[in-house]
Amino acid sequence: MRTTPYPSAPVGRAHLVDRLDRTLRARGRAVLTGPAGVGKTEVAQAAAAEAAARGETVLWLAPQPADRDMPGAAAAALVASVPPSALDGLPGPQRAAVAVLCREATAPDTGRDPIALRLALARMLRALAEKGPVLLVVDDTRHVDPDSADLLRFALHLAPPELRVLAVETPAPCGPDAPYGDAGTGPWKEPSGAVPDPDAATGGAPAALWVPSEADVLLVPPLQADEIAELLVHHRLASRMAGRIHQASGGNPRLALAVGRSLADSRTPVHHAEALPLSGRARDLARRMLAPAPPPVRAALLLAALALRPTAALVRRAGRPTAEAELAAAERAGLVSLTEDGAVAFTAGLLPTTLVHDTSWTERSEAHTALARVVDDPVEAVRHRALATDVPDERLAAEVAAAVETVRRRGNSALAAELALLAAESTPVHLGRRRIARLADAAEEAARAARADLALRAAADLLARDAGPEDRVRARLAVLDTAGQGLTDFDELYVHALEDSEGKPALRAAVQLRLAVKHVLADGDPVRSRAAAVESAALAASVGDRHTAAQALTQQARMDRVLGSPDAEETLAEARALERADRPLGVRNAAQILTIRHALFDDRLAEARDEINALLPLVERRGPVEDTIELLHTLAAVEARRGQCAAALQHAHRSLALTLEAGLSPGPAWYTLALAETAGGSFARAMSYARRSAQASEEEGDQVFLSRALYALGRVQLVTGDVAAALDTLRRVQEGERALRTVDPSMLRWHEELAEALLAHDAREEAETLLADVGPVAERLGRTTVLLGCDRAYAQCLAAGGKQEEAAALLAGTAERFAGHGLVLEQGRCLIALARVERRRRRRSAAQQALNAAAAVFERAGAVPWLDLVAEGPARAEAAPSGAGALARLTEAEARLARMVGQGASNQEAAARLYLSVKTVEARLTRIYQKLDVRSRAQLAAVITTGPVVRPGPAAGDDHG
Numbered sequence: 001m002r003t004t005p006y007p008s009a010p011v012g013r014a015h016l017v018d019r020l021d022r023t024l025r026a027r028g029r030a031v032l033t034g035p036a037g038v039g040k041t042e043v044a045q046a047a048a049a050e051a052a053a054r055g056e057t058v059l060w061l062a063p064q065p066a067d068r069d070m071p072g073a074a075a076a077a078l079v080a081s082v083p084p085s086a087l088d089g090l091p092g093p094q095r096a097a098v099a100v101l102c103r104e105a106t107a108p109d110t111g112r113d114p115i116a117l118r119l120a121l122a123r124m125l126r127a128l129a130e131k132g133p134v135l136l137v138v139d140d141t142r143h144v145d146p147d148s149a150d151l152l153r154f155a156l157h158l159a160p161p162e163l164r165v166l167a168v169e170t171p172a173p174c175g176p177d178a179p180y181g182d183a184g185t186g187p188w189k190e191p192s193g194a195v196p197d198p199d200a201a202t203g204g205a206p207a208a209l210w211v212p213s214e215a216d217v218l219l220v221p222p223l224q225a226d227e228i229a230e231l232l233v234h235h236r237l238a239s240r241m242a243g244r245i246h247q248a249s250g251g252n253p254r255l256a257l258a259v260g261r262s263l264a265d266s267r268t269p270v271h272h273a274e275a276l277p278l279s280g281r282a283r284d285l286a287r288r289m290l291a292p293a294p295p296p297v298r299a300a301l302l303l304a305a306l307a308l309r310p311t312a313a314l315v316r317r318a319g320r321p322t323a324e325a326e327l328a329a330a331e332r333a334g335l336v337s338l339t340e341d342g343a344v345a346f347t348a349g350l351l352p353t354t355l356v357h358d359t360s361w362t363e364r365s366e367a368h369t370a371l372a373r374v375v376d377d378p379v380e381a382v383r384h385r386a387l388a389t390d391v392p393d394e395r396l397a398a399e400v401a402a403a404v405e406t407v408r409r410r411g412n413s414a415l416a417a418e419l420a421l422l423a424a425e426s427t428p429v430h431l432g433r434r435r436i437a438r439l440a441d442a443a444e445e446a447a448r449a450a451r452a453d454l455a456l457r458a459a460a461d462l463l464a465r466d467a468g469p470e471d472r473v474r475a476r477l478a479v480l481d482t483a484g485q486g487l488t489d490f491d492e493l494y495v496h497a498l499e500d501s502e503g504k505p506a507l508r509a510a511v512q513l514r515l516a517v518k519h520v521l522a523d524g525d526p527v528r529s530r531a532a533a534v535e536s537a538a539l540a541a542s543v544g545d546r547h548t549a550a551q552a553l554t555q556q557a558r559m560d561r562v563l564g565s566p567d568a569e570e571t572l573a574e575a576r577a578l579e580r581a582d583r584p585l586g587v588r589n590a591a592q593i594l595t596i597r598h599a600l601f602d603d604r605l606a607e608a609r610d611e612i613n614a615l616l617p618l619v620e621r622r623g624p625v626e627d628t629i630e631l632l633h634t635l636a637a638v639e640a641r642r643g644q645c646a647a648a649l650q651h652a653h654r655s656l657a658l659t660l661e662a663g664l665s666p667g668p669a670w671y672t673l674a675l676a677e678t679a680g681g682s683f684a685r686a687m688s689y690a691r692r693s694a695q696a697s698e699e700e701g702d703q704v705f706l707s708r709a710l711y712a713l714g715r716v717q718l719v720t721g722d723v724a725a726a727l728d729t730l731r732r733v734q735e736g737e738r739a740l741r742t743v744d745p746s747m748l749r750w751h752e753e754l755a756e757a758l759l760a761h762d763a764r765e766e767a768e769t770l771l772a773d774v775g776p777v778a779e780r781l782g783r784t785t786v787l788l789g790c791d792r793a794y795a796q797c798l799a800a801g802g803k804q805e806e807a808a809a810l811l812a813g814t815a816e817r818f819a820g821h822g823l824v825l826e827q828g829r830c831l832i833a834l835a836r837v838e839r840r841r842r843r844r845s846a847a848q849q850a851l852n853a854a855a856a857v858f859e860r861a862g863a864v865p866w867l868d869l870v871a872e873g874p875a876r877a878e879a880a881p882s883g884a885g886a887l888a889r890l891t892e893a894e895a896r897l898a899r900m901v902g903q904g905a906s907n908q909e910a911a912a913r914l915y916l917s918v919k920t921v922e923a924r925l926t927r928i929y930q931k932l933d934v935r936s937r938a939q940l941a942a943v944i945t946t947g948p949v950v951r952p953g954p955a956a957g958d959d960h961g
Contacts, residue, residue: 010042011234011253012227013220017046020218024051024135024164031212033169034220035334035347037254037285040168043220044137047166056133063143074148075121076102078136086124094120122155129162139168141209152209167209171332222251222347225660229670232260233692240667240696243660248282250348258282259350286354293330300326301335302359304344305352306367306387308380308415312342317374318367365389379403379419386422394434397426401438404445413449413624420445421454424461436462440471443478448624450662452482469500473507476500480514494518505539509548512536516555517589520562524703524740530559550578554591561598564743564781572598587619587627596634601746603785603821605642609635625662629655633672643824643861645680652676667696667705674712679825683865686716707736711750718753719829719869723760723893730754745774745786752789756796762893762924764800767793785821788814792830799837808837808846828857828866890931897921898928902941 020043023030032040048058059081067073079102087095097116099105128134138144144152156165223231229242231253237260245263249255258281293301300320304310304327316323327344330336337345346352356364365388372384382399389396401423407416424438439462446455459475467475476497480490494515501507513536519529536552553575560568575591587593592615599608612635619627632655639648652673659669670693677686693709714729733750745751751774758767771790778786791814799807815830831854838847851870858867890898900910911921934940 010039010046011231012223013039013043013046016043016218016220017050020044020047020166021050023216023218024166027216028161028164029167029210029212029216030165031167031169031217032220033171033217035252036170036289037252038220038222039253040170040220041139042253044139044166044168048135048137051133051135051164054133056135057128057131059128059134059136060139061137062139063145063148065143068143068145071145071147072101072151074138074144075117075151076148078148078152079121079124082124082128086127089127090120090123094123098124118151118154121151122158125155125159125163129160132162134163135166136163137166137168138209141167141169144209149209156209165209167212171334223253223256224251226656227251228253228256229660229666229692230688231256233695235260237261237264238699239692240665240699241663242666244663246660247663248349248353250346250350252348255282255285255348255350258285282350283354283357286348286350287358289333289335289348290351290355292333293335296320296322297326297330298355301330301352301355302363303367303371304336305346305355306364306384307371307375308383310344312338312344314371314374315344318370361390379406379415383419383422386426392426392428394426394428394431397423397428397438400426411622413445414451417442417446417449417451417454421458424458432465436465436467436471439465440467440474440478443475447478447481450482450624450626450664452479455479455482469504470507473497473500473511477510477514480518490518506543506545506548509536509539509543509545509552512539513548513552513555516552516559520559520740521704522701524736526559526562526741530556530563533559546578546581550575550591551589553578554589554594557591558594561601561744562740562742562747564777566781569598587615587623588630593630593634600634600638600641601744602783603641603823605638605822608638609642612638625658626664629658629662629664629669632658633668636672636676640675640679641825642822643679643857643863645676645862645864648676648679649681665696665700665702667693667700667702667709670696671705671709671712674709674716678712678716678865680862680864683716683720683869686865687713687720690716703736703740707733707740707748710736711748711753714750714757715753718757718760723757726753727757727761730757743777744781744783745778746781746783749786749789751786752793755790755793759793759796759800760893762920764797768797771797785818785823785826788817788821788823789826792826792833795837796833799840804837804841808834808841811837824857824861825863825866828854828861828863828870831857832870890928894924894928894931897924898932898940901925901937902943 020030020032024047032044034040048060052058059078061074061078061081063074063077067077079098087098090098093113093116096105097113098120100107101117125134125136138152141149156163159165223246225243225246228246228249228251229239232239232242232245235257237257241260241263245256245259248259262282290298290301300315300323303315303318303320307314312324312327315327320326324342327336327338331338334347335351337347339345368384368388372381372388375381375384382396382403386396386400400419404416404419404423407419420438420442424435424442427435427438429435439458443455443458443462446452446458455475455478459479462471462475476493480493480497483490494511497511497514498508501511512532516529516532516536519525519532523529533552533555537549537556540546540549540552553571557568557572557575560571572591572594576595579591592611596608596611599605599611612631616628616631616635619631632651636648636651636655639645639651652669652675656666656669656673659666670689674686674690674693677683677689690709690713694706694713697703697706697709710729710733714726714733717723717726717729730750730753733748734754737748737750742748751770755767755770758764758770771794775787775790777783778790791810795807795810795814798804798810811830811834815827815834818824818827818830831850835847835850835854838844838850855867855870857863858870897910901907907918907921907925911918928940929935932940932943934943
């Protein structure tokens with residue numbers, strides 16, 4: 001008997017575990033099926049844990065591959081796991097048969113008694129089930145030997161309903177010639193025009209314990225990209241490549257973890273890895289999946305792997321007359337999926353790359369030659385012709401280079417980048433200058449496609465040649481432009497780019513622009529970033545480069561805003577004017593998007609939304625995916641701030657999907673989703689996304705988004721009552737923003753949140769000092785809604801200081817002003833705070849009115865988590881003991897301490913649990929005693945449980961001990 005070490009559902013499987021549990025309890029039988037590595041065992045373990053938690057007996061049978069060739073091995077293991085008491089009462093012949101099975105006795109001359117053994121196993125399971133429900137898990141059935149399968153089938157046929165059975169199965173790769181479920185060693189049926197029976201691998205298998213109905217069988221599906229990211233975080237692996245790892249693994253958890261660990265072991269920075277390093281376990285797993293494929297199937301798969309748009313018809317025309325049967329067999333093995341029109345897609349990106357990697361050059365060349373003859377697109381044909389030869393040919397290189405422009409017009413930037421590099425590599429050595437120029441073009445094409453691997457290949461080839469300074473700078477900048485958020489590993493590139501650009505204003509302007517970005521993202525230094533942007537703008541203007549000048553002025557305006565300079569808007573307007581004249585192709589790092597973000601910071605939300613909605617269709621149609629993601633990030637933040645919660649969630653989820661699909665760092669997308677979930681989804685999910693964003697940002701060395709992610713996390717921790725964690729998190733934000741020298745309080749509104757956390761932790765003076773510091777800055781910069789947030793926090797400071805009436809008036813007025821600005825969620829938060837103040841004033845009707853008003857605001861906005869928060873308030877008040885009225889006179893921090901002490905905690909224990917000094921606890925207790933008019937711990941406990949203490953005369957001495 002075994003209980004599982006996995007007490008909770010594995011990542012992404014909670015719904016499946018619930019469904020499995022319902023199936024087992026309703027039907028008594030269930031089969032978990034799916035490809036190897038998809039996580040069937042983990043799901044079974046989670047279901048077993050739930051059964052064990054209910055007090056059920058769990059029997060876990062996990063036969064190994066070698067057991068299949070040992071008659072009775074699985075049955076003997078099952079008997080060994082059954083409690084000895086289940087053997088009591090077996091008749092002599094049955095006990096003897098069990099002893100022989102377990103090698104505790106020698107078989108008689110007449111041989112083993114199969115009938116006695118069958119009856120013994122059936123009686124043992126029945127006896128166990130009579131004592132309570134039993135769950136038998138068989139993981140996995142393909143390794144159960146035929147003798148044991150026969151015994152188990154008989155026993156299960158006679159088993160009572162209290163015995164439930166969960167079978168874990170891995171489907172066989174193909175038809176009846178393959179051993180049951182053995183995808184690692186069995187021969188595949190050679191295709192002969194007839195497609196093998198897809199049911200033969202399971203229905204008639206010798207190890208099948210019963211013939212399952214459709215309702216019994218549950219397929220364990222691959223994980224989604226966001227679930228792969230969560231899996232990586234759970235295993236302390238880098239999550240910023242989650243999208244590409246999902247593509248490489250096809251959502252298979254075992255493959256995903258192998259790839260993640262390969263990346264962790266690789267010395268190549270992860271953000272370079274468009275073509276993920278298939279080393280060690282990851283490559284071995286892919287090879288094991290491909291190993292059973294016979295040569296004909298492997299040949300068909302190779303053609304599919306090399307084609308841009310593989311179909312069964314294309315593979316057949318390229319020389320595989322039985323392609324449909326071969327690919328169907330591969331589909332049954334879980335290697336590919338086939339659509340109704342014959343399109344072929346590999347189930348994991350590791351499979352085609354490993355297949356191509358392990359195939360000889362001769363075979364690849366022949367396959368490309370065959371494909372070049374039969375594809376119907378001239379671009380694809382020239383690509384295959386170029387890949388079929390390793391002899392440089394200028395005529396062919398020129399054809400490939402011409403195809404780049406065709407593909408770019410189609411909007412396929414990834415293929416354009418591949419072809420540009422192929423054109424350079426096909427250029428003969430005697431045309432050295434032409435090859436260098438094509439390599440520089442290829443590096444920049446790769447940067448536009450965010451293909452870091454291709455940019456690195458092109459740059460490495462170029463830098464190894466006698467290239468001029470301009471080409472060297474172009475190549476290095478292209479590599480920098482593909483680095484995404486992670487700019488911490490490229491100091492050498494910047495140094496060499498600066499050296500090569502010396503005395504060349506145009507090149508220098510481009511280098512300084514990249515430095516300006518690095519100084520803020522990686523170095524956290526907005527002052528140096530602004531200086532580099534100013535120099536870049538001046539140099540670009542001196543040579544008439546309006547595009548670079550506009551980008552540099554945009555970066556300067558961004559830093560001016562961070563540093564609290566009043567010149568930010570004027571600089572941004574200058575950048576916009578240049579941008580309109582230059583008509584840039586993209587919006588990332590452009591003045592137009594920064595203008596929209598400034599509108600978001602200023603809470604000019606309708607203006608920001610209208611500009612994005614006008615721009616988004618154009619960008620989706622013509623621009624790179626990064627531009628679409630940037631706009632969706634901003635639009636989601638705008639809608640969350642406006643209280644359009646459903647729209648915010650929709651845009652945030654779409655931005656995350658595009659981010660993961662493009663293989664970009666998910667840190668910014670997770671931050672945006674944390675904001676959207678806080679507004680209209682779930683506080684728990686918001687915290688999860690904020691934590692993921694913080695981890696990815698730390699991995700990237702991105703100080704800007706690290707602060708944002710921590711702000712989102714601390715805000716949710718605060719509103720959900722985890723004050724100690726919120727205070728720690730928001731202090732980290734404070735330290736980070738100070739290190740970044742951020743002056744403008746509108747860009748990340750942590751001040752009001754930290755003030756409330758300090759207040760809840762009974763640090764009112766510190767909270768008031770913080771608000772007093774930020775108020776004049778917000779006033780000078782005209783940040784009206786920042787001042788409203790500070791007013792909400794300051795009103796709560798007033799309430800904590802005993803000025804309840806002033807606090808209520810300020811909160812009511814602030815709520816109205818927030819509503820006037822269209823900030824409905826902030827209005828609702830003010831109303832919740834007002835309700836608390838009114839409860840402390842014992843004005844229960846006014847408190848309820850405020851809560852009702854908040855609920856109405858949140859309901860109209862679709863702010864589900866906030867609505868739940870409001871709904872919990874009155875319920876807690878009604879269910880609380882009568883002492884809750886007395887506790888309402890305390891701050892939240894005081895109330896927590898009062899409950900601890902009232903329940904018997906000493907000062908030292910309370911100090912340890914609240915992370916306070918004993919002296920602070922003593923001072924806080926003194927204030928609590930004064931507010932509640934009590935003089936001892938016993939009286940405090942009485943107030944908490946029964947209400948105010950009535951004393952007939954002078955009380956005994958104080959008892960703070």
